[in-house]
Each structure stands twice: as C-alpha cells, then as structure tokens.
Amino acid sequence: MQIVGVTTQHEVYIASKVHKFRMNEMLVIEDESLYQPKGEVVETFSYNRYIPMGFDKGIADDQVLKTLEQIGYDIGADDIHLAKVRLFEEAVQPIQTGATVRHPHFNEISSLLVKTTPAEGLVLGEVKSTDFIEPTLPESLKELMHVQDHDEIRPQKGIPFIFDIRAMQQYPHIGVFGGSGSGKSFGLRVMLEEIMKLQIPSLVFDPHFEMNFASQADDLPSAKTYTDRYSVVQIGKEVGVDFSALSTRDVERLLSAAGSLTESMINVIQTVHKRKDSYQSFSDRIANLAEAIELGKQKVEAMLHDGGMTRDEINRFSTFRKLLDQYGSLPLASIKGIQWRVNRLHQAGLFQQNIRAIEQGIQAGKLVVIQGAVWLLQVFSSYVIGALYGKRRSFRDAKLQQKQGDFFPPFIVVTDEAHNFAPKGFDAPAKSVLKEIAQEGRKYGVFLIFATQRPTLLDETITAQLNSKFVFRTVRGTDIQTIKEETDLTHDEGKRLPYLRSGDVFVSSAIMGRTMAVRIRLAHSASPHALNPFDELKKMKEQDSEQVLRALDAYLPLAEMSIMNQLTNLNKEAQKNWDVAEWKQELERLSEDGLLKKQKTPFATLYTRP
Numbered sequence: 151m152q153i154v155g156v157t158t159q160h161e162v163y164i165a166s167k168v169h170k171f172r173m174n175e176m177l178v179i180e181d182e183s184l185y186q187p188k189g190e191v192v193e194t195f196s197y198n199r200y201i202p203m204g205f206d207k208g209i210a211d212d213q214v215l216k217t218l219e220q221i222g223y224d225i226g227a228d229d230i231h232l233a234k235v236r237l238f239e240e241a242v243q244p245i246q247t248g249a250t251v252r253h254p255h256f257n258e259i260s261s262l263l264v265k266t267t268p269a270e271g272l273v274l275g276e277v278k279s280t281d282f283i284e285p286t287l288p289e290s291l292k293e294l295m296h297v298q299d300h301d302e303i304r305p306q307k308g309i310p311f312i313f314d315i316r317a318m319q320q321y322p323h324i325g326v327f328g329g330s331g332s333g334k335s336f337g338l339r340v341m342l343e344e345i346m347k348l349q350i351p352s353l354v355f356d357p358h359f360e361m362n363f364a365s366q367a368d369d370l371p372s373a374k375t376y377t378d379r380y381s382v383v384q385i386g387k388e389v390g391v392d393f394s395a396l397s398t399r400d401v402e403r404l405l406s407a408a409g410s411l412t413e414s415m416i417n418v419i420q421t422v423h424k425r426k427d428s429y430q431s432f433s434d435r436i437a438n439l440a441e442a443i444e445l446g447k448q449k450v451e452a453m454l455h456d457g458g459m460t461r462d463e464i465n466r467f468s469t470f471r472k473l474l475d476q477y478g479s480l481p482l483a484s485i486k487g488i489q490w491r492v493n494r495l496h497q498a499g500l501f502q503q504n505i506r507a508i509e510q511g512i513q514a515g516k517l518v519v520i521q522g523a524v525w526l527l528q529v530f531s532s533y534v535i536g537a538l539y540g541k542r543r544s545f546r547d548a549k550l551q552q553k554q555g556d557f558f559p560p561f562i563v564v565t566d567e568a569h570n571f572a573p574k575g576f577d578a579p580a581k582s583v584l585k586e587i588a589q590e591g592r593k594y595g596v597f598l599i600f601a602t603q604r605p606t607l608l609d610e611t612i613t614a615q616l617n618s619k620f621v622f623r624t625v626r627g628t629d630i631q632t633i634k635e636e637t638d639l640t641h642d643e644g645k646r647l648p649y650l651r652s653g654d655v656f657v658s659s660a661i662m663g664r665t666m667a668v669r670i671r672l673a674h675s676a677s678p679h680a681l682n683p684f685d686e687l688k689k690m691k692e693q694d695s696e697q698v699l700r701a702l703d704a705y706l707p708l709a710e711m712s713i714m715n716q717l718t719n720l721n722k723e724a725q726k727n728w729d730v731a732e733w734k735q736e737l738e739r740l741s742e743d744g745l746l747k748k749q750k751t752p753f754a755t756l757y758t759r760p
C-alpha cells in the first residue's frame with residue numbers, strides 16, 4: 151500500500167494492487183519525520199480492466215493517475231484499489247507521496263479506541279474494520295462478544311467498543327437516534343444489559359412493552375442471564391401515584407396529561423384541591439360540586455327546607471349547600487372537564503398504588519422497567535422522576551452541608567420515544583424535570599439515555615446536552631440535518647446514514663473525541679416482539695389444529711351427520727363454541743391440510759386419520 155497523488159495535511163490517497171480497502175479501516179503511514187501518522191478510510195474505489203481508469207475516474211484525479219504510473223502500475227490493465235484516508239491528527243506538513251502504508255499494531259491505536267476496561271465499561275460492540283488488528287489484540291480484550299455479520303453469527307474479531315460510562319460524570323447523557331428497523335431498540339437492549347452487568351440503578355420507561363430480559367437469545371452460545379438484575383412493573387398494577395402526596399401543582403400537571411387544561415380548569419383545581427386530599431375526597435368533592443351546580447342554589451335550599459328527607463339525604467344536600475357557598479361561582483363546564491380527567495386517570499389505574507416498588511428496585515441497584523401506554527407513562531414519569539431526583543438531590547445537598555440524610559443512589563433514566571417525553575416547541579408533563587436533569591443532573595449523578603426515531607422533534611436544550619450520540623440508520627432528511635448539526639459526523643458519514651445496516655452505528659462522543667463506526671454486539675436476551683407476526687400466525691394455527699385433532703380423536707372415524715350428536719362433547723373437548731356448519735368447515739380444512747382423510751361413500755361423508 152502506498153500514498154499516491156497530491157496529499158494535504160489531513161487527507162491522502164492510498165493505492166494497492168492486492169488489498170481491497172474497507173470503510174473505516176485504520177492505517178499507518180510510514181513517515182518517521184511526521185511520527186507515523188494514522189488515519190481511517192473514508193472512501194474507497196476499485197478499478198480493473200473492465201472498468202479502466204480514465205473511463206470513470208471516480209475519486210482519482212490526474213495527479214493520482216500520474217503517480218500510479220510512476221510507481222509502476224499499468225493503468226487500464228491492473229486491478230487497482232484506491233482509498234481516501236482522513237488523518238486522525240493534522241500532520242504538520244503534507245505527507246510524502248510514495249510513502250508506504252501498513253495496518254497498525256494494537257498499541258499504536260489503543261489510546262484512540264479503548265478508554266476503559268471490559269469490567270468497568272459497557273461492552274457494546276466491535277469497532278468496524280478492526281479485524282486486521284486481531285493478531286496484536288491483548289487477551290483481556292478478546293472473546294467478549296458475538297457479532298452477527300450478514301447471516302452468520304461469529305465471535306468477536308476486532309477491537310471491542312467499550313463505552314466509558316464513568317466518563318459521564320464529565321460528559322453526561324446519551325442520545326440514541328435511528329429510524330424504524332435500524333437496530334435502535336436492539337442497541338438499547340444491549341446497553342441495558344451492560345448497565346445491569348455493572349448494577350447501575352436505572353429507571354426505564356418502556357412504551358413498547360419490549361424491555362423484558364426473561365427470554366434468552368436463540369443461537370447464541372453462553373448467553374448471560376439477568377434474572378436478579380431487573381424488575382418489570384406496570385402502571386396501575388404494581389405501581390401508581392399516591393394521590394394524597396400530591397401538591398396542587400402536581401395535580402394540575404397530572405390532569406393536564408389526561409387532556410389539556412383551560413385557564414378556567416386550572417382555576418378549578420387551584421380552588422378546589424386541598425392539601426392531603428385523597429383521590430376519593432377530591433373526586434367526591436368535584437362530583438358533588440358538579441351535581442350541586444346542576445341542581446342550582448334554589449333547588450338545594452328548597453330541598454333542605456322541605457323536610458321529609460332521610461338523614462343521608464339531609465347530609466347530602468347540606469354538603470351541596472356548603473359547596474355552592476364556597477365554590478358556586480366556578481363554571482360547570484370546567485368542573486366537568488376536571489371530573490372527566492380525574493376519572494380517566496383513575497380508570498387507567500394510576501391512583502391505585504404507589505412508587506415503593508420502584509424505589510426499592512433503585513435502592514437495590516436494579517434496572518426497573520416501567521410499562522404503560524405512552525400518555526400514561528408521560529404523566530407517571532413526571533411524577534416518579536421528580537420524586538426520585540428530589541430524593542437524590544436532597545441526599546447530596548444534605549451531604550454537602552454535612553447534615554445527615556437518607557442515602558439515595560445515583561441513577562440513570564432511560565426512555566425510548568424520548569420526543570414524546572420532552573418534545574420541542576410544546577409542553578409535556580415530564581419535560582421540565584427532564585430538562586433540569588439534562589442541565590444539572592451531572593452534579594447529582596443522575597443521567598439520561600434518550601432514544602428516539604425523530605431527533606428533530608426532541609427539545610433542543612436536551613439534545614445539546616447529550617454528550618454521546620449513537621446514530622443508527624436514518625433516512626428522513628430533516629433528521630439527518632439535525633444529526634449533522636448536533637454531532638461531529640462528517641459530510642461523508644452523513645451521506646452514509648440512510649444506507650447503514652441494521653445494527654451498525656456511528657458513535658459521536660465527547661468521551662472518545664471522534665466519531666467511530668461500530669457494529670453492535672448480539673444481545674444475550676431476546677425481545678418479546680422478536681417473533682415474526684407471520685410465524686406467530688402459523689404457530690397459532692398449528693396449535694389450534696392440534697387441539698381440535700385431539701378432541702376429534704375419540705370420535706374418528708366420524709361421519710358428517712354424526713357431528714350433531716357429538717356437538718356438545720366436541721366443543722367441550724376442543725374448547726370451542728362452534729355450530730355444526732363451523733365444525734364441517736374445520737373438518738374440511740383439516741382434510742385439505744392433510745391432517746384428516748375425507749372419504750365419500752354413497753351413504754355418508756366420513757373423516758378418518760390419514
């Protein structure tokens with residue numbers, strides 16, 4: 151391999167007759183006077199006698215052609231491989247044309263690529279095109295993972311990409327961007343596995359119900375299990391909001407998530423909500439007030455003067471009167487609006503539990519996955535993040551003031567669909583607390599991992615605070631533009647974004663100091679959605695046929711006209727509720743699928759085992 155053409159201080163062309171260059175391949179230029187500059191391939195081209203140079207010059211210019219001829223290439227006849235290489239550090243003077251080029255030894259580039267050990271960092275994947283370095287890779291960095299390359303699963307060959315999570319203290323927060331099917335969720339899963347490995351307490355909001363680590367990945371030798379390292383809770387089942395602990399401002403925020411609030415509705419909440427109100431006391435007060443206003447003061451007074459009512463009725467109407475005296479001037483429509491919103495949250499189970507299960511999980515160093523519908527997660531996240539961040543802050547602040555405080559650990563907040571939690575341009579329940587963490591969380595040891603398909607829709611103050619960005623395949627022009635503005639991806643890398651393979655990612659991180667191309671490793675666990683929906687249909691059909699055949703077994707051979715007599719038994723055993731026509735259809739289907747044999751005689755149609 152040799153340098154050809156005119157070189158600059160930061161870019162050179164390299165040619166070879168035998169070596170086919172690969173994108174992101176690392177190379178060392180033998181130039182003692184410049185301290186062996188190193189760089190990586192950013193563009194490649196191959197010529198052979200079928201596509202001779204000059205016919206389509208591609209990346210080569212006249213200067214390149216001239217040098218090639220001078221150093222003995224037969225242009226138009228030889229195979230020639232060319233690469234454009236960008237130097238990692240600008241050279242003090244242009245590089246000598248003709249200088250030889252080779253692959254680096256691990257020690258020559260280790261400081262650029264490896265910032266921590268596998269035991270202390272997140273082992274997320276393999277740095278692309280580094281398999282040339284395998285012979286010099288130290289044992290401690292080998293055999294850390296398996297990688298899927300095209301259809302083949304293979305052990306790690308190149309340099310591992312180990313994210314130095316400890317450096318988040320200085321460069322906090324991670325963004326994970328990528329379009330549908332780009333491998334973003336898969337990458338997030340690998341990140342979470344590594345976080346569990348290190349037992350870092352984390353709060354994961356999971357709108358897709360996919361972050362479960364119970365099932366192991368198929369085909370992966372020695373997949374790790376994470377059983378004791380995480381817990382999954384659902385809003386309305388294991389966790390919820392303790393209504394009586396909410397301030398009036400919290401109630402406003404929660405209710406606004408169930409449906410936007412008008413000024414007048416906010417006024418209703420501020421007037422009617424009392425400190426320590428339980429869900430019951432607040433919703434009763436609202437319901438009674440609505441009913442009282444609907445009846446009107448006159449009618450309520452008349453009922454109370456009328457007499458002849460039971461004690462309960464007297465109590466009820468006295469309550470109405472009191473409420474009318476206190477709040478009678480509030481508009482009925484706004485009160486009803488609040489009533490509807492409180493009801494909606496209650497129906498979703500939000501007020502049935504508290505967040506103790508989450509706090510315990512975090513205290514125990516676990517990854518706590520919180521599942522629920524997006525809108526409900528938005529409400530709940532604002533409450534739970536606010537509460538836990540508050541605890542962590544109080545503990546740290548107390549410590550700074552040398553006071554005693556209950557220990558609360560540092561933790562990470564992880565969410566997919568992050569643009570729903572902190573949207574650009576409009577408000578969302580959790581946005582203010584997330585912004586605060588983006589700006590101040592570092593001081594308290596609270597960090598964000600934000601994944602989204604739409605970085606353009608994410609609040610820009612937060613995007614700017616994400617010091618490490620993992621960029622998967624992105625097709626949408628506006629998102630590519632945002633990514634280019636927010637990372638140090640070069641123009642060439644930006645152009646490659648729509649064509650990245652699922653699982654390939656550019657990591658642009660202040661921690662690494664430069665963009666790296668990485669193949670994410672195979673996950674040890676599998677997503678519950680990993681089953682192809684069409685395989686799922688097939689499996690369901692097979693299971694169903696099996697069940698029906700088992701029920702039929704005792705009655706075979708079965709004549710079509712006997713179905714009527716056996717209908718109750720058949721339905722019971724097959725757990726169906728079919729009539730005779732439906733059973734006939736099913737028998738026909740099973741015989742078409744070859745699972746039964748259909749015989750027609752002049753007297754009857756018979757079904758038997760094939």
Ligand SMILES: Nc1ncnc2c1ncn2[C@@H]1O[C@H](COP(=O)(O)OP(=O)(O)OP(=O)(O)O)[C@@H](O)[C@H]1O
Binds near residue numbers: 298330334335603671
């Ligand atoms: N690193 C990887 N190695 C092997 N296969 C991968 C890798 N990453 C992704 N894949 C494959 O690509 C598919 C799509 O990935 P994934 O579901 O993570 O996409 P996504 O970007 O999260 O899409 P969506 O946002 O629609 O969920 C996965 O089913 C997985 O099989």
